[in-house]
Amino acid sequence: MSVESELDAAAVTDPVLRRAYQRCRELNAEHGRTYYLATRLLPRARRPAIHALYGFARWADDIVDEVHDGRTPAERAAxxxxxxxxxxxxxxxGGSDHPVIAAVVDTARRYGIERSLFTDFMASMRMDLTxxxxxxxxxxARYxxxxxxxxxxxxxxxxxxxxxxxxxxxxxxxxxVAFQLTNFLRDVGEDLDRGRVYLPTEELAGFGVDRELLxxxxRTGRTDPRIxxxxxFQVARTRSVYRDAAPGIPMLAPQSRPCVATAYRLYGRILDLVERADYDVLSRRVTVSGGRRLVMALPALARAALSA
Structure with missing residues (x-):
């Protein structure tokens, strides 16, 4: 399905806005493969707004996460x-001419999204700088x-x-929150490379684990029973957050449930893979393969294609 048909369905006609939405769609496809696949299950008219929100979030996150690209901390902060x-x-x-922000602002205006949600998001992005x-x-949890x-x-x-x-x-x-906690478990090694640990230090200490052991x-690719x-413990808690989220899926509009249910299953699958890897997430990054993602999403994709 072309981006043009999605923008047409969403009644986005302004050329500047269309380019901004397309850029957000590209960012979502590049950085959020699971989210991007799940978004294909939405009605065409709703896809651009989701791309705008996720694409912007990934773009802002990259500003603080790409610590090895030659920029100084001061440059990233600026x-x-x-x-x-x-x-x-x-x-x-109520509008912007920025090539990414324009789509987010337009989405917020169209759907009445509270400004405080963006303020809180940017506050957490600033936390990642320090x-x-x-x-x-x-x-x-505050982050x-x-x-x-x-x-x-x-x-x-x-x-x-x-x-x-x-x-x-x-x-x-x-x-x-469940998706984010899953990312933390999947990305422990990569976050360490950036100098960060997103697993609570007091909880790690309860098992005899500290940053040095991680x-x-x-560095060695070896495992330790304490880790x-x-x-x-972290996986068990994350699964409990998924259980808290599950009742929300039937609360959604019927056309949106396949998208969110698919994302729920795909992200939950990452926890399964962490367990299957015997919790070795420091020497490798567990991921749901492209083929597996497609197989898990295929029934809902087929229904979406027939109803498009």
């Missing part, structure tokens, strides 16, 4: 501040609220609900 300012200006004015660890789960829970709340108006939206907000936020496992036990 770039993020510029994005924050342009986003705030656009949301206040915070390299979180002592407790409560500390981590995850802005980096993930608000994404679930941003997309909820786009997905639509068959119940009052307030009833679906808790599960929508929980699903964003670094040793990353395995610590990760078992």
């Amino acid at each position: 770039q993020l501040s510029t994005v924050d300012e342009r986003l705030a200006e656009g949301l206040a004015a 915070v390299t660890s979180y002592a407790t789960y409560a500390d981590l 995850v609220h802005g980096s993930a829970a608000v994404i679930g709340l941003q997309v909820l108006p786009v997905l639509g609900t068959c119940v009052p939206r307030e009833e679906a907000e808790g599960p929508a936020a929980a699903l964003g 670094g040793w496992a990353r 395995k036990r610590a990760l078992e």
Whole structure:
């Protein structure tokens, strides 16, 4: 399905906006393969808005995550501040000529997405510039609220609900958190390479694990039973967050349920692969293969194609 047909269905006619939405779609396809595949299950008219929200989030995240691209921390901070300012200006004015932000601002206007959700998101992005660890789960939860829970709340108006939206907000936020916690487990090694640990240090210490032990496992490719036990605990908690999110799927508009249910299954599959790898996530990065993603999504993709 072409991007033009999606934009036509969404009644996006302005050439500048069309280019901005297309750029966000490219960012989503490049950085969020699972999200991008799941988005194909939405009605065409809703896809551009989801691409805008996820594409923008990935773009902002890359500003703080690409620590080996030659930019200094001050340069990354300055770039993020510029994005924050342009986003705030656009949301206040109801429009922007920025090649990415324009689509986000237009989506926020069309669907009545609260500005505070973007403010909280950018606050968590700024934390990534300076915070390299979180002592407790409560500390981590403050970061995850802005980096993930608000994404679930941003997309909820786009997905639509068959119940009052307030009833679906808790599960929508929980699903964003579940996805983020899954990413943390999958990316422990890569985050260490960036100098960060997103697993609460006090919880790790309860299993005899610290940053030095994680670094040793990353450097040597060897495993340690203490790390395995610590990760078992993290996986179990993440599964409980998925259970909190599950009741939200039937609360969504019927046309949106296949998209979210597929993303739910695909991300949950990552936890299965972490367990299958015997929790060795430091010497490798577990991923759901492209073929497996397609097989899991194929029934819903077929239904979406027939109804398009």
